[in-house]
Amino acid sequence: MQYTLFSDNEQAPSSDNTADFKDLNAAQHKAVTHGEGPVLVIAGAGSGKTRTLIHRVAHLIDNDVPPESILLLTFTRRAAKEMLDRAGRLTDRSCGRITGGTFHGTSNILLHRYGHYLGYRPGFTIVDRADAEGIINLLKSSLDLAGAGKTFPNKRTIINILSGSINKNISIDNLISQQAPHLTEFLDDILLLKKHYEQFKFDHALMDYDDLLVNWYRLLKESPEARHEISSQYQYIMVDEYQDTNHIQAKIIRLLAHTHENVMAVGDDAQSIYNFRGADFYNIIRFPDQFPGTEVIKLEQNYRSIQPILDLTNSIISCAKEKFTKTLFTNIEGTEKPVVYAARNESGEAKFIADTISELIEDGTDPGRIAVLFRSGYHSYKLEMELTSRMLEFEKRGGLKLTETAHIKDVLSFFRILINPWDTLSWSRLLLHLDKVGPKTVQKIIAFISEHDDPGEALEHFKAGKSWQDGFQALIAVVKDIRQPNLSPSTIFEKLMKYYEPLFEKLYHDDYPKRHKDLDQLKILIGEYGDLQSFVDDTALDPPESISADPFADPATQGKLILSTIHSSKGLEWDTVFVLSLADSRFPHPNVFPGDLQYEEERRLLYVAATRAENRLYLTYPMELMSPDRKFIRTTMSPFLRELSVERYTAVNGTRQRESLYTPSFLEESTTRHHQKKPKKQLSARKTYEKGMRVHHSFFGPGTIREIPGPRRVEVAFDRHGTKILHLDFAELEIVS
DNA sequence: GCGTATCGCGTTTTT
DNA sequence: CGCGATACGC
Numbered sequence: 001m002q003y004t005l006f007s008d009n010e011q012a013p014s015s016d017n018t019a020d021f022k023d024l025n026a027a028q029h030k031a032v033t034h035g036e037g038p039v040l041v042i043a044g045a046g047s048g049k050t051r052t053l054i055h056r057v058a059h060l061i062d063n064d065v066p067p068e069s070i071l072l073l074t075f076t077r078r079a080a081k082e083m084l085d086r087a088g089r090l091t092d093r094s095c096g097r098i099t100g101g102t103f104h105g106t107s108n109i110l111l112h113r114y115g116h117y118l119g120y121r122p123g124f125t126i127v128d129r130a131d132a133e134g135i136i137n138l139l140k141s142s143l144d145l146a147g148a149g150k151t152f153p154n155k156r157t158i159i160n161i162l163s164g165s166i167n168k169n170i171s172i173d174n175l176i177s178q179q180a181p182h183l184t185e186f187l188d189d190i191l192l193l194k195k196h197y198e199q200f201k202f203d204h205a206l207m208d209y210d211d212l213l214v215n216w217y218r219l220l221k222e223s224p225e226a227r228h229e230i231s232s233q234y235q236y237i238m239v240d241e242y243q244d245t246n247h248i249q250a251k252i253i254r255l256l257a258h259t260h261e262n263v264m265a266v267g268d269d270a271q272s273i274y275n276f277r278g279a280d281f282y283n284i285i286r287f288p289d290q291f292p293g294t295e296v297i298k299l300e301q302n303y304r305s306i307q308p309i310l311d312l313t314n315s316i317i318s319c320a321k322e323k324f325t326k327t328l329f330t331n332i333e334g335t336e337k338p339v340v341y342a343a344r345n346e347s348g349e350a351k352f353i354a355d356t357i358s359e360l361i362e363d364g365t366d367p368g369r370i371a372v373l374f375r376s377g378y379h380s381y382k383l384e385m386e387l388t389s390r391m392l393e394f395e396k397r398g399g400l401k402l403t404e405t406a407h408i409k410d411v412l413s414f415f416r417i418l419i420n421p422w423d424t425l426s427w428s429r430l431l432l433h434l435d436k437v438g439p440k441t442v443q444k445i446i447a448f449i450s451e452h453d454d455p456g457e458a459l460e461h462f463k464a465g466k467s468w469q470d471g472f473q474a475l476i477a478v479v480k481d482i483r484q485p486n487l488s489p490s491t492i493f494e495k496l497m498k499y500y501e502p503l504f505e506k507l508y509h510d511d512y513p514k515r516h517k518d519l520d521q522l523k524i525l526i527g528e529y530g531d532l533q534s535f536v537d538d539t540a541l542d543p544p545e546s547i548s549a550d551p552f553a554d555p556a557t558q559g560k561l562i563l564s565t566i567h568s569s570k571g572l573e574w575d576t577v578f579v580l581s582l583a584d585s586r587f588p589h590p591n592v593f594p595g596d597l598q599y600e601e602e603r604r605l606l607y608v609a610a611t612r613a614e615n616r617l618y619l620t621y622p623m624e625l626m627s628p629d630r631k632f633i634r635t636t637m638s639p640f641l642r643e644l645s646v647e648r649y650t651a652v653n654g655t656r657q658r659e660s661l662y663t664p665s666f667l668e669e670s671t672t673r674h675h676q677k678k679p680k681k682q683l684s685a686r687k688t689y690e691k692g693m694r695v696h697h698s699f700f701g702p703g704t705i706r707e708i709p710g711p712r713r714v715e716v717a718f719d720r721h722g723t724k725i726l727h728l729d730f731a732e733l734e735i736v737s
Numbered sequence: 738g739c740g741t742a743t744c745g746c747g748t749t750t751t752t
Numbered sequence: 753c754g755c756g757a758t759a760c761g762c
Contacts, residue, residue: 129752154748154755244752276749276750377750378748378749436742567751568750739761742759745757
């Protein structure tokens, strides 16, 4: 295969087209065909860096580099899979023999393969973040922390501090005094907690994400044999999203490449948004120091967005305190400026977005090409209700992971105790479901069974209280049943479901159907695994975003509208993007102030959000927010928006129908275009509703009116679907009695 | 009095 | 969902 050089102005075709390997611009071509030695590719948003990496892989294979010697490290496993798949299509060869994945996934593989050099037994269990939080919780209650009157920081904060201290390579006391001075009074408690946390993980052969990295680093550093073996195995190392790597990862890369220095790192300092968990975008700046002789290549052409969007995003990032000037340009045609919409309140904001989305879909836009992004998971609640009441389907990303939902954790707990009988956390999950059994009783049971060589068997010898004996015996029976040797994961699943199903029905009565669907999908997923260990590791390391998404979905069918946190939207792109809740007290996060390190990161976060858009970008904010005391407080637009020149966007004031805040002439244009109110059908609006009425909804079925929270709204407690707030303008609600 | 069940309310971001 | 405050039952 040959690569033909095209001029910089030649536009790269859509990245989905695999027959386009010749259409690379000069900079991309240089990166793709680079020979031996370290390369740093600084790539702007939408500059085709993924494409470049794919072609690089294809180029190497075409030049008879054995696939086994390529190591591709990406941010998400999904990205790695996609790259290998596309590279495979480019080369007409299987790329399956390339090692590719996340740092943590790769770490897991290498530690199982080479861990014996450090004296590891391979049977460790990986805990994900949610479990780590659970452990902290367990320890917190048993350690009796915090003096009277003081609220001890929550477990999420603790975990951030613990992992931050590992990632940033500084001691906890320094970290706290530097970056979280308000926690100084808890320093001793946190240190104590850390000690017990480490001991706990050690006792139970558990590792969390950070331990994997630390041990990978130790493996390379402390075992010359392992270092040499691994480094000569992987002769070509490629790292995507390099700005998201932390100190340990940078050191790992350095050691991995010590025999050959064939490293290609790709990243964009302007998109560094993971500083809070230890990522350091100075890693990019330091790369040439770590690898002397590094060639630096810049990709500045953007193949994603139209020029007006780029103008806006360029000016967002140009306000940054520290910037490495890199101005993106594009040849994609399009003149429509981004819209900044000021809504009266959160409902107005949700309504505007839902209206606009409905119109786009009616005009034939694939819902899967539209995304709504926001800072925090709960910012989208209002919109979710609005969309549900209009029967618009969506998929929410970020926030809670599937493996973090209660019912999935329950099932996984059964699997976990089989692999690691000392997995106290999973035991306590299972035991807590027994009626009349609470935290205290669980602690007693666990203390008892942990004494024994075989906790699973010891369970039978614990004398249960009279009131909960029956449930306890039932649990013992299942555990005994699934502990039989040589059962396939599917068989175990079926066996445990016989016990769990009735329990589950009682426990999650409110949204039973949805959760049950998850379990059905989990069953399918389990069926693909032959052994338990790899199933448990996989679900801990990289939980599937949504197993309800059909893996064999026909690509021709329409996708779903995406709601996502900005963090989870990284690396993706959509035709139309909405960014929600860009109000002063919401974005940046209220705890960060100008001058903080975090403040600049928040700005980059907005940059990342805005650069996801190809053709249409809407930035919205409410002028009124609900304060803690059910009072409304006025807000203005986020400071990041305020510092932009008004030339860059079209301002629309949703609080007055006919006036614009800034530029009246623009408003007429955009209202007629997208935001014109259509007369909605007044189906239910005329009827009078009262508290306590029985009603029937075409989708949710029968229910009772709980509350009338506002004009044209009712809060209905549905018999089968929980409580929902419905908009009478849209909901088809019949009065039954 | 200890421990469990229940309700109401607030929630940064995550490989 | 998880936390705290409060209420009930052994």
